[in-house]
Amino acid sequence: MAQFRVCPQSGLYFHKSAESLMKANAVAAVVFLLLAGVLALLVTLTRWPTVHLLPADAFYMVLTAHGINALLFWIIFFEMAVLYFASSTLLRSRLATPRWAWLGFWLMIIGAITTNVAIFQGASSVMMTSYVPMPAEPHFYLGLILFAVGALIGCFVFLGTLAVAKGENTYDGSIPLVTFGALTACIIAIFTIASGAIILIPTFLWSVGLISYIDPVMYRIVWWAMGHSSQQINVATHVAIWYAIAAIVFGAKPMSEKVSRGAYLLYILFLQLASAHHILVDPGVSSTWKIFNTSYAMYLAVLASMIHGLTVPGAIEAAQRKKGYTNGIFEWLRKAPWSNPVFSGMFMSLIMFGFLGGITGVVMGTEQINIIIHNTLYVPGHFHATVVAGTTLAFMAITYFLVPVLFRRELILPGLAKWQPYIFSIGIILFTLFMMGAGTMGVSRRHWDMSFADASTILGMTFEYPGTAKLMMGIVGISGVLSIIGGAMYVLIVVGSLLFGKKLEASAGFWQNFGVPLADSCYSPTRPERLGRPPVIEEHGSAGFEAPGTFVLAIVFLVTFVVYYFINWKYLASVWPMS
Amino acid sequence: MSAILPPAERLWWNTPVGRQEIVWVGIALLWCLILFAMMPYWHVYGKQNLSNEAYKIYPAAYETKVKAMVDQYKVREEGPQLIPVVHPPAGSDVYILARLWQWWPILELEKNQTYRLHLSSLDWQHGFSLQPLNINLQVIPGYEMVVTMTPDTSGEYTIVCNEYCGIMHHTMLGKIFVKE
Amino acid sequence: MNHDTHTSPGTETEPVPAMQQILDNHFLLLFLGIALPTVLYIVWGIMEVVSIPIAK
Secondary structure, three states, X not given: OXXXXXXXXXXXXXXXXXXXXXHHHHHHHHHHHHHHHHHHHHHHHHHOOOOOOOOHHHHHHHHHHHHHXXXXXXXXXXXXXXXXXXXXXXXXXXXXXXXXXXXXXXXXXXXXXXXXHHHHOOOOOOOOOOOOOOOOOHHHHHHHHHHHHHHHHHHHHHHHHHHHHHHOOOEOOOXXXXXXXXXXXHHHHHHHHHHHXXXXXXXXXXXXXXXXXXXXXXXXXXHHHHXXXXXXXXXXXXXXXXXXXXXXXXXXXXXXXXXXXXXXXXHHHHHHHHHXXXXXXXXXXXXXXXXXXXXXXHHHHHHHHHHHHHHHHHHHHHHHHHOOOOOOOOHHHHOOOXXXXXXXXXHHHHHHHHHHHHHHXXXXXXXXXXXXXXXXXXXXXXXXXXXXXXXXXXXXXXXXXXXHHOOOEOOOOHHHHHHHHHHHHHHHHHHHHHHHHHHHOOOEOOOOOOOOHHHHHHOOOOOOOOHHHHHHHHHHXXXXXXXXXXXXXXXXXXXXXXXXXXXXXXXXXXXXXXXXXXXXXHOEOOOOOOEOOOOXXXXXXXXXXXXXXXXXXXXXXXXXXXXXXXXXXXXXXXXXXXX | OXXXXXXXXXXXXXXOOOHHHHHHHHHHHHHHHHHHHHHHHHHHHOOEOOOOXXXXXXXXXXXXXXXXXXXXXXXXXXXOOOEEEEOOOOOOEEEEXXXXXXXXXXXXXXXXXXXXXXXXXXXXXXXXXXXXXXXXXXXOEOEEEEEXXXXXXXXXXXXXXXXXXXXXXXXOEEXXXXXX | OOOOOOOOOOHHHOOOOHHHHHHHOHHHHHHHHXXXXXXXXXXXXXXXXXXXXXXX
């Protein structure tokens, strides 16, 4: 018999098995974030020219590990928790097949450990992309395959839970928008993982000698169907978290279900095509293929992101105006709860994802402009703006909500928590801006020594980047350290709260953090009341320009976008003619 | 709290959309179409486009082609590894090969002349990053890429490898000299 | 939160619009979300790579 508890703070229902799985996945995520953060510090301190901490071999090993732990393990573990939350908790349904979900979890753990062992043994420093024919040890690929299979099981448990909820009639009408966003993430995840299997299984067989040749261009096309799409899972997920936080903190109602869900549909159909961003200067694929795919079929997924960028703050503004913050264009924003890290983290994630990550992603994904950007530091500059400033900060923000609600512990150090999103954001804004600046000046990504000192002894050749580029890399180093301090604050607050935070439930002990259920008395075998539709209020739609402040922000965004886009065309026009 | 609740209306698709959203979707869609149109436009009117010319080739066969050019047009050698400097005739096919960890040979080109530059790798993947211009191309073993280039500035240009290619990746430099 | 209290009579029998039915059909969305990128990105891309000529 399925057991549920209701959270007295939020009114959310937690299915006992689902609750344990969310906790286990979230804790695993934070552990891998900690590891990724330590590795990030080593990478940053090496690329900071005056510090240049690690020797070359250690640098490339640490960089490989940083990419995989941050981009795959931290984020996908957290996303598993989000999937279970969005299906079981938000739909008031039991989780389908918790045993399979646990199998998935353990496969992911074993896979993550296996790949980390392979990397730190030192013979698999192939970067996250592991481009053939550069070989890694077989267990490097094997670990990734196990991790992917585990995540795939998690996706099917999510879909199964949607089916259970529908079959057992736990909710009325359509699934909530946040659950729909999670569904979008799940669909993209299944495509991602299937592509990963298509390419990593043959690569594993190649590494043990059973296959003699893997075509490097085909590898790149299929690998990026995984590598880039996995970042699109993050986009779908963190947009869902923005909507969730707008609802939780402000009671905000989506401006239009039709528009928001339509935008998610564009994600489902087109977002994954952008894997072509990485193939734009490759031989062997035509410009037709490149233009169609890199533009998500005429930028329809960009349209979707621009819609979410309006509707999330627009819903917040409408809710704030209803509460009486109606003076001027921006009172609703000025009087927002900026000292609540759930809100401040979410809002800065939205702003930074749009202005830093979104605009630069479109610019560098333009077929011809990519010529002046491919494989420079601009690329990691861009994706740290999407994945660190966008996804990671959104995940941090929702964690501050989940610690009391899911883990039943009060946050320790609330003063520190208040500042954490700001320190992290300032660090990451400077870090990504100056990284992209250095990339514009030609500085290479994945490169140990921008001074090329060894090249002059070996080849007798010298080269120096402009002095500004070196200065920028110094700022990248300092701001990287600052954002890592922000990340460390998050880990400290979360781990500290789970261990020492005031118990909001007497039985919320040490082992409960890892998935052991609370005391039996917390749960009841009666099914939660069916999730009904809220009352219809004619607050949106006919109201006209209900969020003028948001509209102004959106226009500022558009102008920035247009100007920066054409600046890059101008820069491209200055290099040697090519055809 | 309604993004985490089912839509209020049973037939939410029929709920009218606010004017603000309609205006923004219209503006955004227009901008997306401009973004899209810029790429074909640049293929017709822009000067920086990649050709779609590429061939499959065995690394050894590519090496043979590069060596033939070097034997014919070598003018001198440079550095401790005696990397040849070649000066092929203006307008000809010129070749560079990438291997662990060098770009071979060094090209000497003439300003404002057009060359068909061939690129391929003999071993792993490499990244052709021409500095300080910042022209970046992916170099892949088994594939020969052809780009028609017209150097319109003179001077010494450096090829940095910007695709990670192993422990000495950071030493992999090459040169292109453009003479007036 | 009883869903009956706020719907006017008659709306329960109105047919659900086709687009809403599609957006509520999770497995149809799953199929589309996998089929489209598989065909447009992977299959088309691989076909182009396969059709590259061999160098002379």
